[in-house]
Amino acid sequence: MSKPKIYIDGQEGTTGLQIRQRLSSRYDIELLTIDEEKRKDTEARKALLNEADIVFLCLPDKAAREAVRLIENDHTRVIDASTAHRTVNGWAYGLPELCRYPVEVIGKAMRVANPGCHATGFLAAAAPLVSLHILPPDYPLTCYSLTGYSGGGRKMIAEYEGEEKGKELYAPRIYGTDLHHKHLAEMTKYAGLDMPPIFCPIVDDYYCGMATTIMFYNKYLRGQPTAEEIALILSAYYAGQKLISVTYGRENPMLSANRLAGTDRLELVVCGHEDQTIVTALFDNLGKGASGAAVQNMNLMLGLDEITGLNL
Ligand SMILES: NC(=O)C1=CN([C@@H]2O[C@H](COP(=O)(O)OP(=O)(O)OC[C@H]3O[C@@H](n4cnc5c(N)ncnc54)[C@H](OP(=O)(O)O)[C@@H]3O)[C@@H](O)[C@H]2O)C=CC1
């Protein structure tokens, strides 16, 4: 039987390269590659987009929309790493752990939108609590999210690693201060919230790793659970998942945003007491936040064990 053909449009970018790395040792697929000098040539891309069984789009939003338009057959399936299609009808949202029937919904989809990195951490913490009716949908949530600079792609990496690195890049920087960050739509929709969280992303002077935190007063949650009980609830929700785990931060740990860097896992750490709780998602923006998640979705679409070829 012939192997499924996979093409990465944007193979030289930060996310594309990481997907290539994960696929390079796989014998169960055939990786199609484009000549370096033709990687932005529309006709050459179009030929590969139509030859492939599954394509990863690791492109800016506009180029990702254009790539989808270049597909003229009904067999090529798409995993889009960009923000372009995450809340668009007809696209499955690629966060399998939050999907009741991932094999049927993501596994059989022709079009899968890979989640945004900040959205992944936020949703892993908030969505189960809303769907279990513990966190009211109208709760005024706040979220801050630390990320390494690789989250900003090649341009931001060049800024941080270039010789003319400005003084401001040596300190954490709060961005998205217009409070209209591009992940808010998917955060609100897939958490099942009535309104978007107030969201402060922060980029700092390290390559990769994320710590995305939500917080609440326990007295406004149904049943008024303690922080420890929230940890138990989330543990039960994610029981059996291989990429997402939950711990209760009883020892008052320092949570380092690069704790899970280099892996495709995500750990939810629940801290607090009877009255207040914070839930922090620790993961790699290039792992479960992008490329690892994209490969997890590809595995599901190929009917394989979803964690094949991932870094545990
Ligand atoms: N980095 C991360 O942690 C995450 C990224 N994403 C998303 O994934 C997508 C890719 O991001 P990232 O890899 O970081 O970005 P990069 O800028 O690192 O890579 C994008 C790649 O696409 C290429 N490209 C741009 N326009 C075209 C085009 N018209 N045709 C073909 N290739 C093109 C770029 O080439 P050139 O550089 O020469 O312009 C570059 O190689 C984005 O939508 C991003 O938002 C999602 C989650 C996390």
Ligand SMILES: CC(=O)N[C@@H](CCC(=O)OP(=O)(O)O)C(=O)O
């Ligand atoms: C540090 C940095 O700039 N990070 C990016 C998020 C990366 C990501 O998830 O991108 P997409 O939603 O485009 O896929 C940002 O906040 O816009």
